[in-house]
Amino acid sequence: xxxxxxxxxxxxxxxxxxxxxxxxxxxxLAEQAGCSVAVALLxxxxxxxxxxxxxxxxxxxxxxxxxxxxxxxxxxxxxxVQLIAQRAPALILMGHTACGLELAPAVATSLAxxxxxxxxxxxxxxxxxxxxxxLYGGKVSADVLCKPSDRYLATIRGGAFPADESPxxxxxxxxxxxxxxxxxxxKRFIEYLECEAGEVDITQSDVIVAVGRxxxxxxxxAIVEEFASSIGGVLACSRPIIDKKWxxxxxxxxxxxxxxxxxxxxxxxxxxxxxxLAGIKSGGTIVAINKDxxxxxxxxxxxxxxxxxxxxxxxxxxxxxxxxxxx
Amino acid sequence: xxxxxxxxxVPETTEADISVDPQGTGILDSNLPFVINEWDNxxxxxxxxxxxxxxxxxxxxxxxxxxxxxxxxxCLAMGADKAIRLTDDALADSDARATARALGQIIKxxxxxxxxxxxxxxxxxxxxxxxxxxxxxAVPHATVVTEIAVDGDxxxxxxxxxxxxxxxxxxxxxxxxxxxxxxxxxxxxxxMGIRKAMKKExxxxxxxxxxxxxxxxxxxxxxxxxxxxxxxxxxxxAEILTGSVDESCAALADRLKKGGLx
Ligand SMILES: Cc1cc2nc3c(=O)[nH]c(=O)nc-3n(C[C@H](O)[C@H](O)[C@H](O)COP(=O)(O)OP(=O)(O)OC[C@H]3O[C@@H](n4cnc5c(N)ncnc54)[C@H](O)[C@@H]3O)c2cc1C
Ligand SMILES: Nc1ncnc2c1ncn2[C@@H]1O[C@H](COP(=O)(O)O)[C@@H](O)[C@H]1O
Numbered sequence: 104x105x106x107x108x109x110x111x112x113x114x115x116x117x118x119x120x121x122x123x124x125x126x127x128x129x130x131x132l133a134e135q136a137g138c139s140v141a142v143a144l145l146x147x148x149x150x151x152x153x154x155x156x157x158x159x160x161x162x163x164x165x166x167x168x169x170x171x172x173x174x175x176x177x178x179x180x181x182x183x184v185q186l187i188a189q190r191a192p193a194l195i196l197m198g199h200t201a202c203g204l205e206l207a208p209a210v211a212t213s214l215a216x217x218x219x220x221x222x223x224x225x226x227x228x229x230x231x232x233x234x235x236x237x238l239y240g241g242k243v244s245a246d247v248l249c250k251p252s253d254r255y256l257a258t259i260r261g262g263a264f265p266a267d268e269s270p271x272x273x274x275x276x277x278x279x280x281x282x283x284x285x286x287x288x289x290k291r292f293i294e295y296l297e298c299e300a301g302e303v304d305i306t307q308s309d310v311i312v313a314v315g316r317x318x319x320x321x322x323x324x325a326i327v328e329e330f331a332s333s334i335g336g337v338l339a340c341s342r343p344i345i346d347k348k349w350x351x352x353x354x355x356x357x358x359x360x361x362x363x364x365x366x367x368x369x370x371x372x373x374x375x376x377x378x379x380l381a382g383i384k385s386g387g388t389i390v391a392i393n394k395d396x397x398x399x400x401x402x403x404x405x406x407x408x409x410x411x412x413x414x415x416x417x418x419x420x421x422x423x424x425x426x427x428x429x430x
Numbered sequence: 431x432x433x434x435x436x437x438x439x440v441p442e443t444t445e446a447d448i449s450v451d452p453q454g455t456g457i458l459d460s461n462l463p464f465v466i467n468e469w470d471n472x473x474x475x476x477x478x479x480x481x482x483x484x485x486x487x488x489x490x491x492x493x494x495x496x497x498x499x500x501x502x503x504x505c506l507a508m509g510a511d512k513a514i515r516l517t518d519d520a521l522a523d524s525d526a527r528a529t530a531r532a533l534g535q536i537i538k539x540x541x542x543x544x545x546x547x548x549x550x551x552x553x554x555x556x557x558x559x560x561x562x563x564x565x566x567x568a569v570p571h572a573t574v575v576t577e578i579a580v581d582g583d584x585x586x587x588x589x590x591x592x593x594x595x596x597x598x599x600x601x602x603x604x605x606x607x608x609x610x611x612x613x614x615x616x617x618x619x620x621x622m623g624i625r626k627a628m629k630k631e632x633x634x635x636x637x638x639x640x641x642x643x644x645x646x647x648x649x650x651x652x653x654x655x656x657x658x659x660x661x662x663x664x665x666x667x668a669e670i671l672t673g674s675v676d677e678s679c680a681a682l683a684d685r686l687k688k689g690g691l692x
Contacts, residue, residue: 114595119592177570199557201574204561204608205589209562209565211527212527212562217653218527218653221555221557236555237555239443239457240555242661243448243450244662245658245660246658247655247657248654248656248657249653249654250655290570290599291599291600292598293597293598294597295598297594297596334692343611346611346612353594355594358593359590359591360594362593395444396670401667404668405667406669406682406685407668407671409670409672415678419683422679422680423687423692
């Protein structure tokens with residue numbers, strides 16, 4: 104089988120974690136299928152990133168072009184499609200990230216090849232690719248079979264394929280030439296926008312009480328706020344609470360919000376979507392309180408209570424206070 | 431400013447107990463409530479607001495069975511001017527590519543400056559249809575959009591990236607945008623409002639009426655297919671603290687205390 108081509112992801116001169124996970128995923132698959140892995144690095148002045156990658160994978164192919172300074176899918180698509188034509192990989196792997204969302208379906212459409220997104224498992228049986236992915240917010244899994252093709256494209260979920268601990272031997276860096284058409288003005292990068300810092304930095308707190316859509320009315324925010332402060336924690340949340348503007352954006356935990364590493368994380372009425380869980384990186388204790396026993400959060404929590412959070416909170420607060428006074 | 435919004439009717443499953451159907455390739459959904467896909471609701475609201483501001487029309491398009499009309503009527507009540515539903519037995523089991531092809535076939539003959547889809551559908555979470563549609567219509571696209579400002583024949587959008595970061599892009603119209611939740615606050619729709627919108631046009635089309643052959647959609651027109659659905663058997667990592675609320679809270683408080691966490 105031909106090679107597996109991994110698209111490295113980077114922004115602001117730093118490789119994204121997903122890149123190492125893509126490489127790990129590619130390595131496992133390559134072993135299965137008996138083929139090699141190459142990493143495609145597209146960008147401008149990316150020599151240093153290429154060396155970082157070469158220290159971990161055998162084969163790094165660089166497309167260095169002024170027009171690739173910022174990730175804009177139109178130019179990336181042009182470059183990648185040419186690179187694919189040159190190398191004829193059997194599989195192209197990208198992250199299911201803001202970049203992957205923008206680029207992967209465009210490349211798949213232009214090449215008319217099968218695409219499976221947000222994969223948590225990938226296997227080759229002969230030349231046939233099957234992917235495992237989740238549906239219905241993680242409550243159901245599905246196997247997705249691709250029609251036989253010379254080439255497949257898949258995007259993987261962050262965290263689903265842990266990065267290899269020990270990098271392989273030093274590899275080689277090669278460059279590929281592509282031509283990118285004159286700027287047609289159809290799509291242009293203007294600027295990055297940072298999230299405004301608020302008064303509380305949730306990433307600095309040891310105790311986080313996070314709330315989700317289980318809170319159905321704004322007035323109930325006062326109840327959780329009070330609970331959080333009674334145990335010395337700060338209030339954070341899942342995305343729907345931000346969407347309703349009940350808390351400022353800097354309190355959002357997850358892939359498009361903050362990454363937190365508290366000693367204690369108490370999730371109240373949060374289902375546990377992968378985008379939310381991506382923001383909790385800790386060896387700390389995770390507690391989930393949810394009235395749905397099948398909520399995916401229970402698969403990552405250390406302790407769980409299956410109940411209405413509004414019945415639990417006042418009692419839990421009292422119990423904790425009693426214990427504190429007892430000591 | 432003519433805006434087309436693609437909307438999908440999906441089952442509401444966040445608090446539901448789900449089981450897989452006997453064929454093992456779908457879920458049993460006859461007892462589930464159905465709603466408009468959350469992301470699409472924001473997309474309809476955004477389209478209606480833009481047209482209120484700039485003039486023009488909003489057309490909502492959905493592929494699905496008759497029950498979709500309920501979702502489409504709701505969109506009309508929100509302020510969309512016209513609805514189109516595409517339905518055909520041959521569309522069953524279409525993947526994102528076949529879905530985008532069918533949507534594109536309808537949309538290409540309509541006047542449009544912008545096409546909105548949701549970032550993803552809450553049921554399959556593929557996040558593919560919008561970008562594929564842009565490819566088929568041969569217009570630029572931007573995904574995960576949280577801000578839109580139209581200026582003449584261009585649109586400036588903010589895309590949401592990772593870790594709270596965003597990016598501003600400029601696209602030439604016409605363009606396809608996939609809309610992220612939180613871009614606005616979707617208006618409330620009353621039964622009264624839905625009743626009033628009954629007068630608005632809801633057209634129903636089948637494949638031959640849009641000049642698509644049955645093998646361009648459905649399994650024949652798709653490159654991927656779901657071969658198995660199953661409830662994941664992950665080990666429940668959490669120790670579930672059972673008993674009355676009093677007992678479970680006491681047990682939790684005790685464990686947190688022992689862990690030195692409170
Ligand atoms: C590109 C992209 C980026 C995203 N980034 C993020 C992100 O960074 N962070 C994030 O959080 N999300 C993010 N999301 C959204 C994510 O997909 C989910 O939609 C979101 O996390 C769901 O939030 P939730 O769990 O609060 O709501 P739901 O999924 O609706 O869950 C609510 C839960 O509350 C429970 N519940 C209801 N009432 C009660 C009660 N009285 N007591 C106890 N439990 C109750 C229910 O059983 C349910 O499990 C992103 C999505 C996309 C597409
Ligand atoms: N059956 C459908 N009818 C209309 N629009 C759809 C349909 N399926 C998907 N879409 C649109 O495509 C978006 C993304 O869906 P997906 O790629 O399946 O996650 C949705 O938010 C809708 O806007």
